[in-house]
Amino acid sequence: HVQLQESGPGLVKPSETLSLTCTVSGDSMTNNYWSWIRQPAGKGLEWIGRVYPSGFTSYNPSLNGRVTMSLDTSKTQFSLKLSSVTAADTAVYFCARDGKSYLQLDSWGQGMLVTVSS
Amino acid sequence: DIQMTQSPSSLSASVGDRVTITCRASQRISSFLNWYQQRPGKAPNLLIYGASNLQSGVPSRFSGSGSGSDFTLTISSLQPEDFAIYYCQQTSSTPFTFGPGTIVDV
Numbered sequence: 440h441v442q443l444q445e446s447g448p449g450l451v452k453p454s455e456t457l458s459l460t461c462t463v464s465g466d467s468m469t470n471n472y473w474s475w476i477r478q479p480a481g482k483g484l485e486w487i488g489r490v491y492p493s494g495f496t497s498y499n500p501s502l503n504g505r506v507t508m509s510l511d512t513s514k515t516q517f518s519l520k521l522s523s524v525t526a527a528d529t530a531v532y533f534c535a536r537d538g539k540s541y542l543q544l545d546s547w548g549q550g551m552l553v554t555v556s557s
Numbered sequence: 558d559i560q561m562t563q564s565p566s567s568l569s570a571s572v573g574d575r576v577t578i579t580c581r582a583s584q585r586i587s588s589f590l591n592w593y594q595q596r597p598g599k600a601p602n603l604l605i606y607g608a609s610n611l612q613s614g615v616p617s618r619f620s621g622s623g624s625g626s627d628f629t630l631t632i633s634s635l636q637p638e639d640f641a642i643y644y645c646q647q648t649s650s651t652p653f654t655f656g657p658g659t660i661v662d663v
Binding site: 483484485486488497498499500501533538540541542543544545547548549550 | 558588589590591593599600601602603606607610612644646648651652653654655656657658
């Protein structure tokens, strides 16, 4: 049974870089894509991007090139970096595993609130 | 980007009701359509993947149908724990996009 847990600073200053880590247990991480999704308070879900163990990544263009994702199978972790943050980046950030058949998000972390404020 | 719409945006229902939520994609996405349930303060939970495949552990009162650009999520007999927000998501092409959600409340 796979489990995911987000971690990182809950408060980031404007213009700085948001950095989050997702620690995975119960999966070697070698055969799936791994994704980040966010949700501002009271709003819907936004797909941020995904990373494969090979290093292949795909990001949402709406984030204007500010996203970097990486994965370390030896630590069973993957990470998100979002640069030049503003208040609009304040949200709950979720990590998730992509299923193989239809790329469905079949396992999720509990989510972590990140607030951008000085 | 593929735009996803859902209708209705919210609905009121009672325990035992049959509930249907519709999701439409701005272009054809074959069967790359997934449904999630989100309860307050919780992460979304996968219900249906590939338009009509029931995720393991999800009650059989949930079902999905459709292909191409029009899809439906049906709850055959609403239970108290089903009051939540439901989102569709397309995974046909990146960026993967979600619908705006449908609130199901009492």
